[in-house]
Amino acid sequence: MVKAGNACLLKLEGVSKTYRGGSTKAVDSLSLEVRPGEIFGFLGPNGAGKTTTIKMIVGLLMPDNGRIIVDGHDIVKDPVSAKMRMGFVPDDPNLYNRLTGLEYLNLVADIYGVSAAERTRRINDLLSMFDLTSEVKDLIQSYSHGMKQKLALTGALLHNPPLFILDEPMVGLDPRSSRLFKDLMRSHCDQGYAVFFSTHILEVAERLCDRVGIIDKGKLIACGSMDELRKLSNETDESLEDIFLELTLPEEAD
Amino acid sequence: MKGRLLSLILAQLNMNFAISHSRYYYLEKRQRLWEGILIVVSIIMTALVLSFGVYKLACAFYSQAAIINQEALTLTTGILAAQFLMLILGVALVIAVFYFSNDLPVLIPLPLRPWEVLASKFAVILCNEYLGLLVFITPIFVAYGMRADVSLISYALSAIIVFLTLPVIPIAIASILSVILMRVVGFTKRKDILTIIGGFLLTGLIIGVQLYLQTKLPARGDEQEFIMQMLSQANSLVAVMGRQFPPSIWATWAVSEAGTSMGLLSLCLFLGVGAVSFGLFLALGDRFFYQGVLSGFEAPTSRRGALVDKQGRHGFSKRTPLLSLAVTEMKLFSRTPVFVLNGFIGFLMFPVMFVVLLVMGNDPQMAGLWDSLATMPEFHSIGALLVAAYFFMLTAFSGIPFSPFSREGKANIWFLRSQPISGHAAAMGKALAAEIMIVAGAIPGLAVFEYIARLPIASLIIGVSLGIASSCALCIWGVLLDMARPMLDWTDQQRAIKSNLNTVIGMLIGMVALFLIGYLVYVLFRRGYSGLVAQVISGAIIALILGSGLRVLRVAGDKLWSRVEL
Structure with missing residues (x-):
């Protein structure tokens, strides 16, 4: 089990990414921090750069510029240590269809070096929580989208990572699992860990997140708690939806 | 407006040859344009060199055949070999393209008849076959046309x-057999394993039938009469050779006798049988294709494999990441019919061919050949080196070590890339899995070889040790190659393992390395060095x-690992 040891679990410093051959920056000089105990919501319109940012954080893409530090470890210079400190679930978790759920979880546990006793406890607890116990010996190809999502979440939480990275985690979850998962995110952060997730469901972000970052056209245009965002818009009772729509208004509508 | 079938075929060809994909990345985005140019130039150069080699071979063959008045045998040999290979490899190819394409969930909900989907996929297979035939058959046709009257x-x-x-007849036959097989498999619960077994059985059956027909050459005692008849009658050997696959005779006469009534008749016969087999395939496909595909979508829900305690909780044991990666890789490979059918076909093809020849061949010359070889002074050393070469050849031709990252595809590679695994560990896990599968796959061929050659145990151990070491070497380089340029974008699993340029490069490198080492060993023996010296030098290389x-x-x-971006 890896313990969080830094004041900042995720730090992005001037991160930029231009896709090869592209002229516009998918992510442009992005800087932000996620602190221990914090649920950080990452919002933005379609194509704003959310998934590109997340892919860079988890090492699926290399940033052109800037640094990404995960619990004190640079994802480019020391990727293995950085990845040991996080768990990741993509927006469309394509898992190995020809493995059983249990085989998949065992593979993840082996990679993260989770002891037999610890994995037994964690897997059973998580499977029970997500109501997957009876299906876990089936091939993943027989799972519904939601079940795959739950299995991916279970795998990502197996080693109790200090930083939990999620791309659209609520998509595909049934209401009960969604509620359980939100509780889990909170209890994860109560241990001093952090959650960084992207979502389009603004109500969830508003209720759940300690801080929110809004990205548009690759740039971070707002970042802070709900109160801080409201101050930005000079309205005290505005919802996150109002703030989001106001900040990400298309140029021609100005 | 294009017809919907034509539109479908064009779309399938576009995806198969990545036309829009290449245009977008290479021409519009100018992304790694040099790589695209390099690939195209390399393919053209390799094709030209190979074509020239085939042309020279065909010319030499023609000259020899002309001495015995059998010039058309040049065409028959080429056509027969091409159709034979297409038929043998066709089952695995057809099952992959028809039943395991990523686009089936998109195509099936469309208002298309099953035969239309099949016809479009058949067209894709044909076009892929043309590329091979262009290199292999065209030079033979040119060589014959330039020499014959x-x-x-x-x-x-x-x-x-x-x-x-x-390619129509062999691929249609392979398709008919595959459609029937997949319909039968669809009735069962263990679809994947039965697809694998059925695929191998069909391939074995095809090889067996071909070899059986081959052994039906003139009966013992009639050789003298047969040779006299052959010499007196022009191109009579064509008919004998063509018994293995009769359409090859019609194709030969259609070309060699072009412009004559016999040529026209043969062409009609060839086209007619092609049309009938294609029609039969479409009719059967229209009836059974979707049933086979849809049953494949019904994933099994067997409860298996894990420990459960009295409270119904699962228990687990721990493995090292390297072993866990290797075991997972082997599970994924062995549970994917297309990978197994394509990767393991060589493991079974050679032993099956040996066994069929042993069982069916009534020619004592076969046994005599080994007897005379066994009396050679350096036979044991040569035998050990042959065993090593067998391992090396299987590794090069299986495609397994040259496609481990490609096989993950765009859908799954995110998992490994986001895990705390170094590139070194990921590659070692893949190479270890490939090596274990190849060593296991070499056992049947090795057993048959040992049964025939009866090598002493010491020579066998030396051969197997050299073989495993050579296979390991190729696995490491193969995994490195695939890590450097994985082909993650594919529409069916066949493309990831067999139609992958890395696999082709691996085969070529393997063949060249095997030829060079083999030539060196030959030179050493010619110069009087002992077998031990040849073994030590091969081992050092x-x-x-x-x-x-x-x-x-x-x-x-x-x-290299960090460069694998999504």
Whole structure:
């Protein structure tokens, strides 16, 4: 089990990414921090750069510029240590269809070096929580989208990572699992860990997140708690939806 | 407006040859344009060199055949070999393209008849086969046309028609057998394993039937009469050779006798049988294709494999990440019918061919050949080196070590890339899995070889040790190659393992390395060196290749891994 040891679990410093051959920056000089105990919501319109940012954080893409530090470890210079400190679930978790759920979880546990006793406890607890116990010996190809999502979440939480990275985690979850998962995110952060997730469901972000970052056209245009965002818009009772729509208004509508 | 079938075929061809994809990345985005140019130039150069080699071979063959008045045998041999290979490899190819394509969930909900989907996929297979035939058959047609006394226009016209229809019959036969197999498999619960077993059985059956027909050559005691008849009658051997696959005779006469009534009749016969087999395939496909595909979508829900305690909780044991990666890789490979059918076909093809020849061959010359070989002074040393070469050849031809990252595809590679695994560890896990599968796959062939050759145990151990070391070396370099340029974008699993340029490069490198080492051993024997010297020198070369591969992996593995972007 890896313990969080830094004041900042995720730090992005001037991160930029231009896709090869592209002229516009998918992510442009992005800087932000996620602190221990914090649920950080990452919002933005379609194509704003959310998934590109997340892919860079988890090492699926290399940033052109800037640094990404995960619990004190640079994802480019020391990727293995950085990845040991996080768990990741993509927006469309394509898992190995020809493995059983249990085989998949065992593979993840082996990679993260989770002891037999610890994995037994964690897997059973998580499977029970997500109501997957009876299906876990089936091939993943027989799972519904939601079940795959739950299995991916279970795998990502197996080693109790200090930083939990999620791309659209609520998509595909049934209401009960969604509620359980939100509780889990909170209890994860109560241990001093952090959650960084992207979502389009603004109500969830508003209720759940300690801080929110809004990205548009690759740039971070707002970042802070709900109160801080409201101050930005000079309205005290505005919802996150109002703030989001106001900040990400298309140029021609100005 | 294009017809919907034509539109479907064009879309399938576009995806198969990545036309829009290449145009977008290479021409519009100018992304790694040099790589695209390099690939195209390399393919054209390799094709030209190979074509020239086939042309020279065909010319030499023609000259020899002309001595015994059997010039058309040049065409029959080429056509027969091409159709035979297409038929043998067709089952695995057809099952992959028809039943395991990523686009089936998109195509099936469309208002298309099953035969339309099948016809579009059949067209894709044909076009892929044409690429191989272009290199292999065209030079033979050119060599024959330039030497034989033929009318240029009618010869060229017939040759083009035969070229275009050559793959139809073997692929249609393979398709018919596969559609029936997959329909039968659809009734069962263990679909994947039965697809694998059925695929191998069909391939074995095809090889068996071909070899059986081959052994039905003139009965013992009639050789003298047969030879006299052959010499007196022009191209009579064509009919004998063609017994293995009769359409090859019609194709031969259609081309060699172009412009004559016999040529026309043969062409009609060839086209007619092609049309009938294609029609039969479409009719059967229209009836059974979707049933087979849809049953494949019904995933099994067997409860298996894990420990459960009295409270119904699952228990677990721990493995090292390297072992866990290797075991997972082997599970994924062995549970994917297309990978198994394509990767393991060589493991079974050679032993099956040996066994069929042993069982069916009533020719004592076969046994005599081994007896005379066994009395050679260096036979044991040569035998050990042959065993090593067998391992090396299986590794090169299986495609397994040259496609481990490609096989993950765009859908799954995110998992490994986001895990805390170094490039070195990821590659070692893949190489270990490939090596275990190849060693296991070599056992049947090795057993048959040992049964025939009866090598002493010491020679066998030396051969197997050299073989495993050489296979390891190729696995390491293969995994490195695939890590450097994985083909993650594919529409069916076949493309990831067999239609992958990395696999082709691996085969070529393997063949060249095997030829060079083989030639060196030959030179050593010619100069009177002992078998031990040949073994030691071969071992040193293998150690050098293995050591350099491990070194490159240690130095560059992590960098290559970080370049695999999504």
